[in-house]
Amino acid sequence: MDLRGIGEWFESRLQLGSLYRTTAGHPIPRNSASWWYVFGSATLVCFVLQIVTGICLALVYVPSADEAWTSLEFLNYQQSLGWFLRAVHFWGSNVMVALMTVHMIQVFLMGAHKYPRELTWVIGCVLFIATIGMAFTGQVMRFDQDAYWGLGIGVAIMARIPIVGTALVDLILAGPIIGAETLSRFFTLHVFVVPGLIIAFVTVHLRLVLKRGINEFPVRGKGVVPEEYDEEYAALIEKEGIPFFPDGVDKDIVFSAAVIVAILFCAAIFGPAGPNGEPDPTLIDTVPRPDFYFLSLFAVLALLPPQIETFVLVYVMPVAILLLFLIPFIAGKGAKHPADRPIAVLGVVLICTTISTLAWLGISSPWSPHMDAWSGEPTPVAYVEERSPLELQGAVLIQARQCRNCHALGGRGGQRGPALDDVATRLTADQLTRQILQGGGNMPAYGKHLSPDETTALVAFLRTMRPIGVPGAR
Numbered sequence: 001m002d003l004r005g006i007g008e009w010f011e012s013r014l015q016l017g018s019l020y021r022t023t024a025g026h027p028i029p030r031n032s033a034s035w036w037y038v039f040g041s042a043t044l045v046c047f048v049l050q051i052v053t054g055i056c057l058a059l060v061y062v063p064s065a066d067e068a069w070t071s072l073e074f075l076n077y078q079q080s081l082g083w084f085l086r087a088v089h090f091w092g093s094n095v096m097v098a099l100m101t102v103h104m105i106q107v108f109l110m111g112a113h114k115y116p117r118e119l120t121w122v123i124g125c126v127l128f129i130a131t132i133g134m135a136f137t138g139q140v141m142r143f144d145q146d147a148y149w150g151l152g153i154g155v156a157i158m159a160r161i162p163i164v165g166t167a168l169v170d171l172i173l174a175g176p177i178i179g180a181e182t183l184s185r186f187f188t189l190h191v192f193v194v195p196g197l198i199i200a201f202v203t204v205h206l207r208l209v210l211k212r213g214i215n216e217f218p219v220r221g222k223g224v225v226p227e228e229y230d231e232e233y234a235a236l237i238e239k240e241g242i243p244f245f246p247d248g249v250d251k252d253i254v255f256s257a258a259v260i261v262a263i264l265f266c267a268a269i270f271g272p273a274g275p276n277g278e279p280d281p282t283l284i285d286t287v288p289r290p291d292f293y294f295l296s297l298f299a300v301l302a303l304l305p306p307q308i309e310t311f312v313l314v315y316v317m318p319v320a321i322l323l324l325f326l327i328p329f330i331a332g333k334g335a336k337h338p339a340d341r342p343i344a345v346l347g348v349v350l351i352c353t354t355i356s357t358l359a360w361l362g363i364s365s366p367w368s369p370h371m372d373a374w375s376g377e378p379t380p381v382a383y384v385e386e387r388s389p390l391e392l393q394g395a396v397l398i399q400a401r402q403c404r405n406c407h408a409l410g411g412r413g414g415q416r417g418p419a420l421d422d423v424a425t426r427l428t429a430d431q432l433t434r435q436i437l438q439g440g441g442n443m444p445a446y447g448k449h450l451s452p453d454e455t456t457a458l459v460a461f462l463r464t465m466r467p468i469g470v471p472g473a474r
């Protein structure tokens with residue numbers, strides 16, 4: 001049997017020829033083989049890179065709260081090229097989120113979400129959220145200070161969802177506080193659940209791209225009329241269609257290769273992220289920073305007055321996300337060219353400006369704990385007079401655990417949390433205990449870092465924090 005015969009033997013069984021004609025070889029409009037259309041494929045290439053580097057990392061990483069941090073240090077300093085692998089995975093994730101965002105903006109500006117590609121957009125939105133989910137769960141994998149704080153704030157947001165909030169937090173954290181089991185949950189999400197979802201949805205996304213065709217390059221003054229579109233598109237493909245592979249793929253290849261080179265370059269020059277500091281809620285003099293895609297959310301949390309924070313997070317954000325999904329159903333017809341859609345362009349500019357301004361505020365940090373009250377500052381004398389030994393021990397703990405970096409006493413201290421001078425008028429002993437053990441609302445949970453006796457002492461002391469003659473909260 002000659003080579004050709006062998007080829008035919010396989011072909012008659014696998015039938016790759018027809019697979020090729022309906023997939024890689026499917027015709028696309030000549031004018032959509034444009035530099036504008038390279039971001040989607042590059043995002044997919046990044047995803048593949050993440051899978052490959054992720055599998056390699058999983059060979060060494062230990063998903064346990066005790067050892068995660070150490071295993072990352074091992075990768076950084078002992079495993080040969082381990083640091084580079086971590087760096088590629090980190091930079092790959094940043095670049096993937098960035099490219100996906102650009103892809104989405106480009107699709108929107110070119111009107112590619114309009115008839116008949118509404119479902120492609122919707123699935124794209126699912127992929128967007130899943131990818132952000134990967135970024136968030138990935139940040140937790142580092143299990144360092146940033147991860148601990150990022151997660152603390154993430155679940156604090158979730159806890160505010162009415163009715164199901166607490167149950168959700170329990171489900172995510174595997175308990176009321178961030179503990180040993182939490183990391184297993186996030187590892188499973190990061191390595192199995194979310195990537196599985198992404199692969200499934202990418203498959204559907206690509207099938208839709210194949211079946212409904214790639215958007216033709218928009219033409220000024222020409223809009224989508226659903227009744228006529230399919231015929232027009234078929235005619236266009238008939239007249240000037242080229243097979244995606246090999247004729248229309250060159251720019252995608254060049255761009256994706258450039259992206260990979262850029263990732264490897266950043267990884268080599270800037271190295272991996274963290275892990276910075278073992279997680280410890282009592283050490284807040286690190287300035288925790290989320291990865292860049294969450295900076296704007298952090299800024300929102302920090303800047304909004306507490307009264308409307310919950311409203312914005314629990315109601316406005318979901319509505320905004322829902323609107324994103326609904327775009328093709330709100331504006332699924334008509335003009336495609338950006339020059340014919342001033343409002344759409346203005347919307348994109350507005351959203352981009354808002355998000356980058358917020359991200360900038362997140363970096364320049366108006367929200368981090370105030371450090372004008374240094375941890376060493378003793379509890380004011382007025383608050384320790386005539387206190388019992390147990391209460392005095394609590395006063396010492398307030399000092400030793402640096403609570404005043406965020407809480408003022410006698411007008412001195414951080415502003416991140418409420419002043420504690422009259423906290424006993426607001427909270428009962430149970431509520432105080434819960435706040436200290438579980439944290440929440442931007443306060444870290446101290447559950448793992450205080451012994452039961454210490455908690456009792458703290459609560460006993462805080463229960464004395466009320467003006468003379470005013471009864472404690474009941």
Ligand code: HEC
Nearest residue numbers: 284369401402403406416417418423426435440441442443
């Ligand atoms: C990183 C900053 C930070 C640190 C450190 C911190 N807290 Fe808090 N704390 C907060 C924030 C923010 C809130 C408000 C939570 C909310 O809005 O639900 C808060 C709320 C509280 C409350 C409830 C106050 C009220 O009026 O509702 C108590 C009690 C409390 N913290 C005690 C402590 C104790 C004790 C410590 C030290 C062991 C501590 N905090 C350390 C940020 C911090």
